[in-house]
Structure formats: structure tokens, C-alpha cells
Amino acid sequence: MRICDFLRTGATDHGMCAKSFGEKKGKTGIKTVDYKKKLEETEKKLRYCMEALNHINEGIIITDKNGxxxxxxxxxxEFEDLNAEDVVGRHLMDVYEWSTESSEHYQVLRTGKPIKEGNYQNITKLGKTNYLIANSFPIMAEDGEPEAVCSISRDVTSIREIYNRTMGLQSTSEKGNAPLENGTRFTFEDMVCKSGAMKELIANAKQAAMNNAPVLVYGETGTGKEMIVQGMHNAGPGWNHPFVALNCAALPETLLESLLFGTKKGAFTGAENTTGFFEQAGKGMLYLDEINSMPLNLQAKFLRAIQERRFRRLGDDKERFIECKIISSVNVEPMRCVEEGQLRQDLYYRLSGVTLEIPPLRKRKGDIAALIKHFEHKYCAMYGKKDVTVDKNLRDAFIKYEWPGNVRELEHLIESAISLTNSGEELTLYNLPPYLRKTMYASNYVPEDVERMTLNEILYSVEKKAVKDALEKNDMNVSQAARSLGICRQNMQYRINKLGLRNTEKK
Incomplete structure (x- = not known):
């Protein structure tokens, strides 16, 4: 007996699968016992399978060829607010308000072909709306015909909610309020910049904001790409219209396309009339982050839409006009994206009419001191602390550090340290995570002009700074300073004299 025949007989005690086979009387007691034993083993294995299915994070439904x-x-x-006991054994059309034409299960049965990443909106009996993405595939019989269909679903409602919260489609009455009601949180006035590189960038960004030409922003992760883009929106003529942001790397292709263009009811299973991001942005701004993560076939559709300034919702024949300014960004050098096949060359040329490159923090270290002060004030206020500041040694280490995570890394380090520090204390290297403490401690003792120094000069400079710092941290107490460096007092006194630090001793 095949598994589908077993499944079609009804539900077990677990409410998931088939009921009992029933007993089959054999001519001898031995055959009946053998049959019952095999049946028990089969039921046990099936129970194990169902127990496993009930502990995964995807929803699974299987229907036979009759639906x-x-x-x-x-x-x-959990996704659909239904109980298995109330569903198993019922017809698909009795449980869901679908037609046979719109049901993915019937489409798979008819064609024998899987449907990948179909998305649909579901309104549960409790009135909850959620969005699911499902992969449906046929289970084939021995004759090669589909005899059942399996769908595996994942809930993407939370992703939809994240983007809905960022849309801010309400109008704003006064420009400059923070947070702004147009969907943004930042203006150029919120940005901390003292370096010439950042001042030039912001000047160019303000110019680019004044027209409807597309802009491509390039910057490493953590440099503040969206902050610059939001600043452009609030500095431009469409500031009182919506700002809509979409991270192309966060969504599967099918959902990305429907979110971008919108859908017409009936375009696919569960599809309703929805406005896409082009429409939601109106006369404001549409920001596409990590555009190089958009699938190439969707890039072609996107290119055609922005070239013609018009598009159609999925499943719709009506053309609609694009009125918003479009800004996209990448966190890898743009031409590298093109060369590696991540970004279509024609789309790159279309988007890069204006290209803004945000320099990494290691190339604008003139901003670090101002950023430190800004984050001190921000997180002291957030965590109810007073007068928590970064000490000189840590400040020097911050300036010498390369910052692979850029401004975001600096901000998170200061936030974490302030949240675990008492009011009035200074933040030191010891407030950093252990993995970073060693790196910064070492870099703090490397002379700035190390490339022009001999080995002896480097060693002398490092030793002198280490001894001097130990004395200052221990209130010029030689014995305590020696212990902190792991040497004896006599050795410490010798080094103080050798390094010319005698006059710094506390009398």
C-alpha cells in the first residue's frame, strides 16, 4: 500500500493524517500478527514524521488528487488560525474561499509542474491579515501522473509591516520636524560632518536633490547611505510627499515585484488590488537600497519602467505614470557590480546620471571627534546618564582604528559602553568588547609616523607611552603602575629614568 493511499483514509489520533487501516483477517493467526506488526511499525514511523512536521517553522499542507x-x-x-483536526479530511474548497481556477493546488495537479514562491494574502477567521509565500509541487504516482500536491509556506507578514511602518504616507504640516511625517527621520542638518570630504558630498547631494534626475549612491555598509538619501528628500521640492524605501536584498523576487509595481485582483492566487511602491511614493521619492541584489530579469522590467516613466500593476492592462524621484544605492563599487553580473550595464548607466560616493570613516577621520561627542550626548540622554565621556586614550585609539563597520560600528560601540557605565565615568579601552580591546590597545601605541621610524625608535616610542599611561592611570604611584604592567617596582623605576620621565613622578 502506497503512502498516499494510507494518508487518504483519514486522520490519526494526532489529527494530522490517516485513520487506522482497520483489521484485515488472515487465514492464519501468524499472518494477522505479521500484518498488525507491520501496520504498527508504519503508524509509528508516520507519527514520527508528523511530529517532525509540527516542529518546523514552515506551514505544510498536502491534498490528494480530489482536493x-x-x-x-x-x-x-498558526498562520491561518485553523486547527488540523477541523481541516484534515475536508475538501480544499470547503476550507478556503478559492475557485478551482485560482487554486495553486489544482494548477499543479493539472500541469504537473511546481509553482515557486507564489504569494497570497490570507484573512483568518479571527480577522487577522497575513501574507504567505508558498512553494507548491506535485507528488507523482507510479504512472508518472500527479496524485497529490504539497505546499510549503512561510509567513512574510512581519516584512510587509516593516515597510508599511516606514512609508509615512501622512502629510506633514511643517518642514524640519523630526521625526518627519513624510516617512523620514533625518535632514542634512542632523548630519555630523567636519571633514572636507563630507562637506563636499553634502553640497553635491543638495544640488542633486533639486531635480528629478535619478541618483546612484555608493558607500560601504554603515556609512549612512539612507541618511544621505533622506536628507536629499527633505531638501528637495518633493519634501512634503512620501519617502518610500525598499531593501532589494530583504525580499524574494515574487514579493519584490508585486511590492514595486502593485497587483490587480486575480493576478495570482489570493492577489488583491494593491498599490505598489511607485504609486505610494507619489510625487515624493522612491529609494531602492542594494539595487544590485534585485534579480536581473526584474532589473530589466524596472529599467523599462523608469525609462518610459510608466508601468502596469501585475495582471493589469492599465498604464500608470511614475512621478517620484528615484534614488538607488549599492554597498559595492558600482562598476564591480556590473563586471560581476550583479547589475545590468544599461540599468547602471540609467541610474548613474548623478553618482554620490560616501567616503568610509577611515578616510574621513576628521569627523571622528565630532561623531564621538554627538553619540555621547545622544546616548547619555537615551539611557538617563550624565557626563559620560570618552577618555583621551580611547579617543586616540578610535582615531587610529580602521573602522570596517564605519559610523554604525562607532555608534554601536559608544551606545553599548554608555548603557553599561555609571554617570560621571569616563569610557576607556576596558569598556570595549574583548575582541576589539586588544586591537585598539595595540593600535593606540603605534606612532603616527611609524613608516619613517627605525625599529629602535618605534620600540622606544611604544615603551615610553605605555609607561607614561600606566603612571597617569595610577595617579603617579610607581608600585601600582608597575603591577599594572606586570613588572617589579625596581624595573619600573629603571624605565622611568631611562625614558626621561623622572620629572613626572609624584613627590
Whole structure:
């Protein structure tokens, strides 16, 4: 007996699968016992399988070729506010308000072909709306015909909610309020910049904000790309219209396309009339982050839309006009994206009419001191602390550090340190995570002009700074300073004399 025949017989005690086979009487007691033993083993294995299915994070439903539900796991019940016991054994059309034409299960049965990443909106019996993405595939019989269909679903409602919260489609009455009601939180006035490189960047960004030409922003992760883009929106003529942001790397292709262009009811299973991001941005700004993560076939559709300044919703024949300014960004050098096949060359040329490159923090170290002060004030206020500051040694280490995570890394380090520090204390190297403490401690003792120094000069400079810092941290107490460096008092006194630090001793 095949597994699908077993499943179609009904639900077990677990409410998931088939009921009992029933007993088959054999001519001898031995055959009946053998049959019962095999049946028990089969039921045990099936129970194990169902227990596993009920502990995964995807929803699973299996229907037979007649449309009867034979498998329905716990997670799908959580997605849809349904119980397996109430669903298994019922017809698909009795449970869901679908037609046979719109049902993915019937489409798979008819064609024998899987449907990948179909997305649909579901309104549960409790009135909750959620969005699911499902992969449906046929289970083939021995004759090569589909005899059942399995769908595996994941809930993407939280992703939709994140983007809905960032849209800010309400109008704003006064420009400059923070947070702004147009969907942004930053203006150019919020940005900390003392270096010439950043001042030039902001000047160019303000110019680019004044027209409707597309802009491509390039910057490493953590440099503040969206902050610059939001500043452009609030400095431009469309400041009182919505700012809509979409991270192309965070969503699967099918959902990305429907979010971008919108959908018409009936375009696919569960599709409703929805406005896409082009429409939601209106006369404001659409920001596409990590555009190089958009699938190439979707890049072609996107290119055509922005070239013609018009588009169609999925499943719709009506053309709609694009009125928003479009800004996109990448965190890898743009031409490298083109050469590696991540970004279409024609799309790159279309988007890069104006290209703004945000320098990494290691190339604008003139901003570090101002950024430190800004984050001190910000997080002292946030965590109710007073007068927590970064001490000189840590400040020097910050300036010498290369900052692979850029401004975001600096901000998170200061936030973490302030949250764990008492009011009035100074932040030191010891307030940093252990993995970073060693790196910064070493870099803090490397002379700035090390490339022009001999080995002896480097060693002398490092030793002198280490001894001097130990004395200052221990209130010029030689014994305590010696202990902090792991040497004896006599050795410490010898080094003080050798390094010319005698006059710094506390009398």
C-alpha cells in the first residue's frame, strides 16, 4: 500500500493524517500478527514524521488528487488560525474561499509542474491579515501522473509591516520636524560632518536633490547611505510627499515585484488590488537600497519602467505614470557590480546620471571627534546618564582604528559602553568588547609616523607611552603602575629614568 493511499483514509489520533487501516483477517493467526506488526511499525514511523512536521517553522499542507486535505501541520494552523483536526479530511474548497481556477493546488495537479514562491494574502477567521509565500509541487504516482500536491509556506507578514511602518504616507504640516511625517527621520542638518570630504558630498547631494534626475549612491555598509538619501528628500521640492524605501536584498523576487509595481485582483492566487511602491511614493521619492541584489530579469522590467516613466500593476492592462524621484544605492563599487553580473550595464548607466560616493570613516577621520561627542550626548540622554565621556586614550585609539563597520560600528560601540557605565565615568579601552580591546590597545601605541621610524625608535616610542599611561592611570604611584604592567617596582623605576620621565613622578 502506497503512502498516499494510507494518508487518504483519514486522520490519526494526532489529527494530522490517516485513520487506522482497520483489521484485515488472515487465514492464519501468524499472518494477522505479521500484518498488525507491520501496520504498527508504519503508524509509528508516520507519527514520527508528523511530529517532525509540527516542529518546523514552515506551514505544510498536502491534498490528494480530489482536493481532499490529508496533511496539515501545526505551523500552518498558526498562520491561518485553523486547527488540523477541523481541516484534515475536508475538501480544499470547503476550507478556503478559492475557485478551482485560482487554486495553486489544482494548477499543479493539472500541469504537473511546481509553482515557486507564489504569494497570497490570507484573512483568518479571527480577522487577522497575513501574507504567505508558498512553494507548491506535485507528488507523482507510479504512472508518472500527479496524485497529490504539497505546499510549503512561510509567513512574510512581519516584512510587509516593516515597510508599511516606514512609508509615512501622512502629510506633514511643517518642514524640519523630526521625526518627519513624510516617512523620514533625518535632514542634512542632523548630519555630523567636519571633514572636507563630507562637506563636499553634502553640497553635491543638495544640488542633486533639486531635480528629478535619478541618483546612484555608493558607500560601504554603515556609512549612512539612507541618511544621505533622506536628507536629499527633505531638501528637495518633493519634501512634503512620501519617502518610500525598499531593501532589494530583504525580499524574494515574487514579493519584490508585486511590492514595486502593485497587483490587480486575480493576478495570482489570493492577489488583491494593491498599490505598489511607485504609486505610494507619489510625487515624493522612491529609494531602492542594494539595487544590485534585485534579480536581473526584474532589473530589466524596472529599467523599462523608469525609462518610459510608466508601468502596469501585475495582471493589469492599465498604464500608470511614475512621478517620484528615484534614488538607488549599492554597498559595492558600482562598476564591480556590473563586471560581476550583479547589475545590468544599461540599468547602471540609467541610474548613474548623478553618482554620490560616501567616503568610509577611515578616510574621513576628521569627523571622528565630532561623531564621538554627538553619540555621547545622544546616548547619555537615551539611557538617563550624565557626563559620560570618552577618555583621551580611547579617543586616540578610535582615531587610529580602521573602522570596517564605519559610523554604525562607532555608534554601536559608544551606545553599548554608555548603557553599561555609571554617570560621571569616563569610557576607556576596558569598556570595549574583548575582541576589539586588544586591537585598539595595540593600535593606540603605534606612532603616527611609524613608516619613517627605525625599529629602535618605534620600540622606544611604544615603551615610553605605555609607561607614561600606566603612571597617569595610577595617579603617579610607581608600585601600582608597575603591577599594572606586570613588572617589579625596581624595573619600573629603571624605565622611568631611562625614558626621561623622572620629572613626572609624584613627590
Amino acid at each position: 481532499t486535505i490529508v496533511i496539515y501541520n501545526k505551523k500552518l494552523g
